[in-house]
Amino acid sequence: MKVHLLYLTILFLGLTWTCCSDKKKPAEKNVSVTPADSTVADIEKEKIVITSLPDTAYASVSLIKYDVEVFDTVTDPGITDFIDPYSNAPGIFTFRGNMARNADFGGMVKGKPDTIIVDWEFNTAITPPDTSFTQWGGGTGWTGQPVYVNWPDSIVSRMKGTGIVAENFNNKEIIVGSLCHRLYFIDLVTGEASRAAIDVGNPIKGSVSLDPCLNGNLYIGQGVPVNEPFGRVIVDLYEGKISKRIPRDRKAQRGWGAFDSSPLKVDKFLFWAGENGILYKGVCAEDDIIPHSILRYTRNGAAPGMESSIAAYRNYGYTADNHGIIVCINLDTMRPVWCFNNGDDTDATIVVNEEEGTPYIYVGCEVDRKPEGPAYFRKLNALTGELVWELSTPGKRANVLEKHFDGGYYASALLGKGNCSNLLFSNNVANTNKQNGSFIAIDRNSGKIVYQVELKHYAWSSPVGFMNENGEMFIFTGDTRGNAYLINGIDGDIICTRPVGMIFESSPVVIGNQVVVGSRGNTIYKMSIR
Numbered sequence: 001m002k003v004h005l006l007y008l009t010i011l012f013l014g015l016t017w018t019c020c021s022d023k024k025k026p027a028e029k030n031v032s033v034t035p036a037d038s039t040v041a042d043i044e045k046e047k048i049v050i051t052s053l054p055d056t057a058y059a060s061v062s063l064i065k066y067d068v069e070v071f072d073t074v075t076d077p078g079i080t081d082f083i084d085p086y087s088n089a090p091g092i093f094t095f096r097g098n099m100a101r102n103a104d105f106g107g108m109v110k111g112k113p114d115t116i117i118v119d120w121e122f123n124t125a126i127t128p129p130d131t132s133f134t135q136w137g138g139g140t141g142w143t144g145q146p147v148y149v150n151w152p153d154s155i156v157s158r159m160k161g162t163g164i165v166a167e168n169f170n171n172k173e174i175i176v177g178s179l180c181h182r183l184y185f186i187d188l189v190t191g192e193a194s195r196a197a198i199d200v201g202n203p204i205k206g207s208v209s210l211d212p213c214l215n216g217n218l219y220i221g222q223g224v225p226v227n228e229p230f231g232r233v234i235v236d237l238y239e240g241k242i243s244k245r246i247p248r249d250r251k252a253q254r255g256w257g258a259f260d261s262s263p264l265k266v267d268k269f270l271f272w273a274g275e276n277g278i279l280y281k282g283v284c285a286e287d288d289i290i291p292h293s294i295l296r297y298t299r300n301g302a303a304p305g306m307e308s309s310i311a312a313y314r315n316y317g318y319t320a321d322n323h324g325i326i327v328c329i330n331l332d333t334m335r336p337v338w339c340f341n342n343g344d345d346t347d348a349t350i351v352v353n354e355e356e357g358t359p360y361i362y363v364g365c366e367v368d369r370k371p372e373g374p375a376y377f378r379k380l381n382a383l384t385g386e387l388v389w390e391l392s393t394p395g396k397r398a399n400v401l402e403k404h405f406d407g408g409y410y411a412s413a414l415l416g417k418g419n420c421s422n423l424l425f426s427n428n429v430a431n432t433n434k435q436n437g438s439f440i441a442i443d444r445n446s447g448k449i450v451y452q453v454e455l456k457h458y459a460w461s462s463p464v465g466f467m468n469e470n471g472e473m474f475i476f477t478g479d480t481r482g483n484a485y486l487i488n489g490i491d492g493d494i495i496c497t498r499p500v501g502m503i504f505e506s507s508p509v510v511i512g513n514q515v516v517v518g519s520r521g522n523t524i525y526k527m528s529i530r
Helices: 005-012 057-062 152-161
Strands: 042-045 047-049 064-072 116-123 147-150 171-176 182-187 217-221 232-236 242-245 262-266 269-273 278-285 288-298 311-313 314-322 325-330 335-341 351-355 360-365 373-381 386-392 396-401 403-405 425-429 436-444 448-453 464-467 475-480 484-490 494-499 509-510 512-518 525-529
Touching: 057 335, 064 335, 147 509, 171 512, 171 525, 217 269, 242 288, 262 311, 288 335, 311 351, 360 425, 373 425, 464 509
Parallel strands: none
Antiparallel strands: 042 047, 064 288, 116 525, 147 171, 171 182, 217 232, 232 242, 262 269, 269 278, 278 288, 311 314, 314 325, 325 335, 351 360, 360 373, 373 386, 396 403, 425 436, 436 448, 464 475, 475 484, 484 494, 509 512, 512 525
């Protein structure tokens, strides 16, 4: 559970459209499934055939003890559609945008931008101080990325007909979960509420996820157990109400039942990692997730919790836990393929990227289970778990008011494009000089730091990028003292710094030259990069 140091210090001081069947857009590639021993794309007569990855287990799986429980023996468990369902979605529907968690969001600017402009502010509720929500307040926490959806006209007409949205609603909507235990809907253009907020009963810290089939399902993980039931919630956006609550799993081997991770749709299945130590596989249905199977595992007799949002490549999924174990799972069978000891608590979501036909993953760990670093950022072969390179950076764990605040990497990496195509970017927490941190650019081939830029305060938020017409990349990020930065991707020059919010723990969503991001306190911001 992520609690912010500065915030605690302040407190201490005073239409159902189901593309899942026959309504997908035509595939650009011919997709078929071949026997499980096929491991690469075969090229036949200029036709690409994408195949399943093998159901195998490397020796590294011995790092954990696991069991798989299957509830549904009727539904074919195999992933048969490898096309990313988020690729055709009208917006950004899940944390970091797609199955691989490597979306660049399509941010665009003209020329060399030099200004960050606040277009609007939207205020959430603040939980009254005489309740047990006190320490959470309002606004958004980590990871807190909003969903952006540009609703099709047919769905907007349906929602207007039932009075779910305002008559002047213009299709473009921001959906964000708040620490004040409410789900908010904001008109992107005006910054006004597009529909009534929904109280889900407990604070939301993670990033909500919208089903890319546009069946109306919005998936929400709860972050703090103030009320029961506590766990997961499905909201029917077409009816404007909670359609299902999924309470604590009484069979979980770990008692902490929060879900800060953002679930992921792959084919007809939804995969959701829990802080209770269980990875869930469910069949998506209208207003429901039908349990299919689960993976439980332990490390040295204990069940680690997963705050990392699962990423996927074909039928392989990737998650990490607070014991520092990275696990690759065959999503067909839910059995582990390989494991890697990342050294310490790994909450940052893994980024997958295919390079010259081979998929790789990028992720950093924290400094949590030990008082002092280093923290590691690593590149692994996504098929085998083999280490390609590792980067070590200094970091410490800060202890304040009986709480500890980790060093290292909370942010998910941003892959460079254009003139920065050889780079990847991340935010790093050092805690070596009070609560300091930096923005770093890493060479993707060698793992060497290309440059490192000191920020005014450390950052948990994941950076986002913008391209101009000349193929030049610029980075936007925020720190945990409410500063917004615009950085030239090629050399790390800080073009603009603007104090905006109270605390940016959350990651932004990008629409054109705009970002929408929430802060601790009670404010959601839309900013333009110009």
